[in-house]
Amino acid sequence: xxxxxxxxxxxPKKAVVEKVVRETPDLRSLLIRPxxxxxxxxxxxxxxxxxxxxxxPFAPSSSPDETETVRITAKxxxxxxxxxxxxxxxxxxxxxxxPFSFAPSIHTEMAFAVRGIGLxxxxxxxxxxxxxxxxxxxMALWTHxxxxxxxxxDIPSWKTAIxxxxxxxxxxxxxxxxxADSLMRSGFRPERAAALLFCGREENRELARALSGAGFGxxxxxxxxxxxxxCAVGHCRRCTLDHLFVCREGPLIPxxxxxxxxxxxxxx
Amino acid sequence: MILxxxxxxxxxxxxxxxxxxxxxxxxxxxxxxGGLFFERIEAPRIHEIVLDGARSVQPLKSFLFPPFEDVxxxxxxxxxxxxxxxxxSCDMAALAVLDRSLGSGTPDPHHANRRQSAAVIxxxxxxxxxxxxxxxxxxxxxxxxxxxxxxxxIWDGFIIEVGSAxxxxxxxxFDRSLKPVVKEEEEAQEKLRRExxxxxxxxxxATLQSFGDVFHHEWDxxxxxxxxxxxxxxxxxxxxxxxxxxxxxxxxxxxxxQKIRGWDSCLFPxxxxxPDGESSRPRLFERFRxxxxxxxxxxxxxxxxxxxxxxxxCIDACPxxxxxxxxxxxxxxxxxxxxx
Numbered sequence: 001x002x003x004x005x006x007x008x009x010x011x012p013k014k015a016v017v018e019k020v021v022r023e024t025p026d027l028r029s030l031l032i033r034p035x036x037x038x039x040x041x042x043x044x045x046x047x048x049x050x051x052x053x054x055x056x057p058f059a060p061s062s063s064p065d066e067t068e069t070v071r072i073t074a075k076x077x078x079x080x081x082x083x084x085x086x087x088x089x090x091x092x093x094x095x096x097x098x099p100f101s102f103a104p105s106i107h108t109e110m111a112f113a114v115r116g117i118g119l120x121x122x123x124x125x126x127x128x129x130x131x132x133x134x135x136x137x138x139m140a141l142w143t144h145x146x147x148x149x150x151x152x153x154d155i156p157s158w159k160t161a162i163x164x165x166x167x168x169x170x171x172x173x174x175x176x177x178x179x180a181d182s183l184m185r186s187g188f189r190p191e192r193a194a195a196l197l198f199c200g201r202e203e204n205r206e207l208a209r210a211l212s213g214a215g216f217g218x219x220x221x222x223x224x225x226x227x228x229x230x231c232a233v234g235h236c237r238r239c240t241l242d243h244l245f246v247c248r249e250g251p252l253i254p255x256x257x258x259x260x261x262x263x264x265x266x267x268x
Numbered sequence: 269m270i271l272x273x274x275x276x277x278x279x280x281x282x283x284x285x286x287x288x289x290x291x292x293x294x295x296x297x298x299x300x301x302g303g304l305f306f307e308r309i310e311a312p313r314i315h316e317i318v319l320d321g322a323r324s325v326q327p328l329k330s331f332l333f334p335p336f337e338d339v340x341x342x343x344x345x346x347x348x349x350x351x352x353x354x355x356x357s358c359d360m361a362a363l364a365v366l367d368r369s370l371g372s373g374t375p376d377p378h379h380a381n382r383r384q385s386a387a388v389i390x391x392x393x394x395x396x397x398x399x400x401x402x403x404x405x406x407x408x409x410x411x412x413x414x415x416x417x418x419x420x421x422i423w424d425g426f427i428i429e430v431g432s433a434x435x436x437x438x439x440x441x442f443d444r445s446l447k448p449v450v451k452e453e454e455e456a457q458e459k460l461r462r463e464x465x466x467x468x469x470x471x472x473x474a475t476l477q478s479f480g481d482v483f484h485h486e487w488d489x490x491x492x493x494x495x496x497x498x499x500x501x502x503x504x505x506x507x508x509x510x511x512x513x514x515x516x517x518x519x520x521x522x523x524x525x526q527k528i529r530g531w532d533s534c535l536f537p538x539x540x541x542x543p544d545g546e547s548s549r550p551r552l553f554e555r556f557r558x559x560x561x562x563x564x565x566x567x568x569x570x571x572x573x574x575x576x577x578x579x580x581x582c583i584d585a586c587p588x589x590x591x592x593x594x595x596x597x598x599x600x601x602x603x604x605x606x607x608x
Contacts, residue, residue, distance in 0.1 A: 008339055008340055008341070008342070008343055008377055008378070009374055009377070010339040010517060010527045010529075011340045011527070012527075014525065049519050049525060051524055053519075054518075054519040054520060055517065055519045055527075056543065075543070075544075089524070091524075091525040201546065226542065227540065227542070227548060228539075228540040228541060228542050228547075228548075230516060230517050231515070231517060233373055233374050233376075234372060234373045235369065235372075235373075235376055235513070236513075236514050236515050236516070236517075236532070237369075237513070237514045237534070237562070238514060238532075238534075238540055239540075240566070241548070242561075242566055242569075243565075243566045243570050245570075248373060262561070263548055
């Protein structure tokens with residue numbers, strides 16, 4: 001009857017908030033320094049606890065190659081995290097979720113579609129892709145001109161490496177369908193490209209449909225999928241879409257794994 | 269798998285129990301208003317233990333996966349060598365579901381430690397309740413596997429079946445009390461088991477024989493809303509269920525970075541609500557449907573085991589008197605999968 005030699009994985013590490021950056025009127029980033037550092041891969045996320053405010057999942061907006069500090073970007077709705085000040089302590093546990101496999105032999109072209117805070121989640125992917133830029137034939141970032149983006153200061157420096165496409169506000173929409181059009185116009189080849197979508201639940205779905213229509217396969221369209229998470233290890237079942245644990249299989253999930261799920265439904 | 273099989277008289281059995289109680293914490297069902305409840309039993313109360321009859325009111329997860337627990341505490345502080353005596357077949361099936369669910373990926377250390385420090389001795393169910401339907405989910409009212417020992421009460425003694433090395437170790441030193449099982453005793457065990465099966469089947473003459481097919485149809489929302497209209501979203505079905513293991517990690521705790529895990533219910537409206545107010549299942553009928561899917565389809569896809577063990581605790585617990593069997597049978601009827 002020897003007990004298992006297992007340690008609790010729910011215990012967060014203590015981290016100090018080094019800096020708070022006001023990104024946009026409703027977005028703030030915290031630069032935190034966890035005791036012992038924090039390693040993650042693009043696609044993974046952390047559970048961050050602010051004193052008394054509770055715990056919430058955040059995909060770091062910092063580079064996966066930075067292991068001493070982690071940058072997390074929070075919306076107003078996650079007010080407990082937003083209220084943190086420099087010098088405060090927070091907790092961090094993880095990383096959780098599925099690391100994304102860049103596959104330059106299959107996907108030589110990478111497209112990132114982001115709206116607003118989506119850029120925070122996309123940033124580790126973009127930074128990693130930039131670090132292996134020579135592996136890709138083409139990279140593009142689609143954004144919407146009306147959006148206030150976090151970490152937007154990066155974009156000018158990326159411009160030589162990434163084609164930055166702004167949604168067409170002149171047409172009055174800037175809807176995701178125009179993103180698919182823009183990618184096609186700029187010469188993306190659906191059979192060689194991967195599209196990573198960080199545009200929010202509904203727009204991701206619309207965009208996935210538009211990209212499917214343009215010839216992207218379901219294995220090449222990846223949707224940043226946000227559901228309510230709590231344990232982050234696939235035990236509490238809260239984040240599930242049918243049988244799929246978003247905390248384990250996601251948050252970035254290929255359309256092929258989502259389509260057919262009752263909880264995901266048909267594309268619009 | 270059954271490794272060995274013995275007969276033991278009541279007197280000798282009580283000596284065995286008394287010995288176990290000196291060495292281990294023994295939890296066993298005793299009669300209380302409303303049914304059988306697991307309690308810690310010490311030697312002077314041996315006679316209160318009820319090893320025949322039906323399942324307990326509270327599920328075994330109450331002990332192995334308690335309603336509230338500090339999961340940032342040291343999981344190794346848990347081990348108390350314990351024996352769960354008198355688990356029924358539906359309890360055994362539920363333990364297997366929890367083992368697979370909480371043991372998947374990174375195993376939950378608190379559950380794993382509790383589970384590993386506990387021996388489980390099942391007992392045949394002889395008087396299933398009208399709400400029991402184990403035979404409709406491919407189980408029997410007696411356990412066939414998963415136990416360390418299984419006991420079947422016959423006449424004035426028990427047949428003991430050994431299911432594991434740990435079970436065998438529990439019987440060490442009692443060789444002289446254990447007799448080989450004779451044909452008449454085996455026949456008596458089989459007769460009681462057959463009668464229990466028939467009893468469950470009698471309670472379920474109107475129940476759909478197999479629940480699987482109904483989940484491959486798109487359910488009529490009007491029908492679903494009507495069937496779930498008595499649900500008051502109290503979560504009693506989740507809490508009474510031996511396999512529901514959804515939980516909430518509470519961080520608003522006295523100590524910084526402490527996490528208290530508490531049972532949660534997928535029927536609560538805020539269960540999967542995001543900070544922006546979005547929810548995958550904002551309407552009650554969606555949550556009601558999800559629970560049925562989770563029990564009969566999704567958990568099976570995740571673990572290979574049915575999330576429903578047919579124990580009927582959810583039916584007994586529901587203040588709206590919602591009976592999962594009738595709900596599924598009615599839905600099957602709607603889709604002409606089941607004759608009226």
